[in-house]
Amino acid sequence: MDSTTISLVRTTFKAVAAVDDGPEKLTRSFYGILFAQNPEAREFFPAAMDVQRDRLVQAIAYVIDKLENPESILPFLAQLGRDHRKYGVEDAHYVAVGNALITALKNFAGSEIWTEEVDFAWREAIALIASTMMDAANSETGPRAWIGTVVEHKQVLRDVAVVRLQLDKPMQYGAGQYVSVSVPGRPRMWRYLSPAIPANDQGQIEFHVRRVSGGWVSPAMVGQTNLGDTWAIGSPLGALGVDRTTERDMLMIGSGTGIAPLRAQVMEMAMRGNNPRVHLFVAGTYPCDLYDIETLWQLSQTNPWLTVIPVSAEDTNPWWHFDPIPTPPPGMYQRITGKVGQVVAEFGSWADRDIQIVGSASMIQTTKFRLQAKGTPVESIRHDPLF
The missing domain is CATH 3.40.50.80 (Nucleotide-binding domain of ferredoxin-NADP reductase (FNR) module)
Incomplete structure (x- = not known):
């Protein structure tokens, strides 16, 4: 993407975000259009959409901010594509999401802002995002998600628990990465957690979880987890880790x-x-x-x-x-x-x-x-x- 295209995308999104309740209205419009045109897509999302709406805006803002830095954003999008396999997402869903987002942005921005040049820029950006995610997902041969059985639950503080699980298959992740996790009783409410131990051939994994006041998922993880519960775990994400290509401390x-x-x-x-x-x-x-x-x-x-x-x-x-x-x-x-x-x-x-x-x-x-x-x-x- 050239600098003009990136500038048009960034300027449009900032204009929408600057309006009172703009991000909330945009996401409500987006999901309304998506579910109306693709009713089957609703099953990918939780019943309560508040967190999902916030994350959509934050994710879009993050990607837009990194568009001129492809060496960092493309690997991130590839990881995201592999992670989205856990939902059962197919190529057609990426097309549907892109069209719904463009329609929502166009409706919200109005004809004065949404010119032909802006429309072309957004379609180019979404094509890059979608194709990167689809290519990564389609080339992945591992499981869509791992199933972990809780083998130990230790409440180390009144609001913090250490949870150890045995995965059905070993997961290869880099120490420092994070994964999405879904627990019983909170279907389709995925939350991000970082493994607290390195990957191993035995399929053992450990999470440290803090209860968030008013949260939907973390209170269940900390206070309602039982031995034998099964958690679903998505593909690893993130780029933290020891850089072995340098000698820096x-x-x-x-x-x-x-x-x-x-x-x-x-x-x-x-x-x-x-x-x-x-x-x-x-x-x-x-x-x-x-x-x-x-x-x-x-x-x-x-x-x-x-x-x-x-x-x-x-x-x-x-x-x-x-x-x-x-x-x-x-x-x-x-x-x-x-x-x-x-x-x-x-x-x-x-x-x-x-x-x-x-x-x-x-x-x-x-x-x-x-x-x-x-x-x-x-x-x-x-x-x-x-x-």
């Missing part, structure tokens, strides 16, 4: 259950003989939110390339948590009290590091801004899409 920053993909990476690194130096900041609101710190300390004790720095915004635990605060082994960093972004930035710019940040969207953005203010090049910072 690494800075990893994980907050709450965001530690899971970083944990998987350092566990995988521990199986190798040669690794870059890694500083891993483990953060939470309270000391108890560092629920897996002792595992990471053990890894650090046997792997001198790994340095673990615990950080909590509060110095003491909340009233409802009675377990004692773990004491670091000799030679380990004592826990630092403060906001993780500020704490990391106080160590310096980390300009020579390959940096990964995992956590909530606000934590990621705040930490990025803190590092950039210290002189960290933005191209050195990686995180998954914020949707």
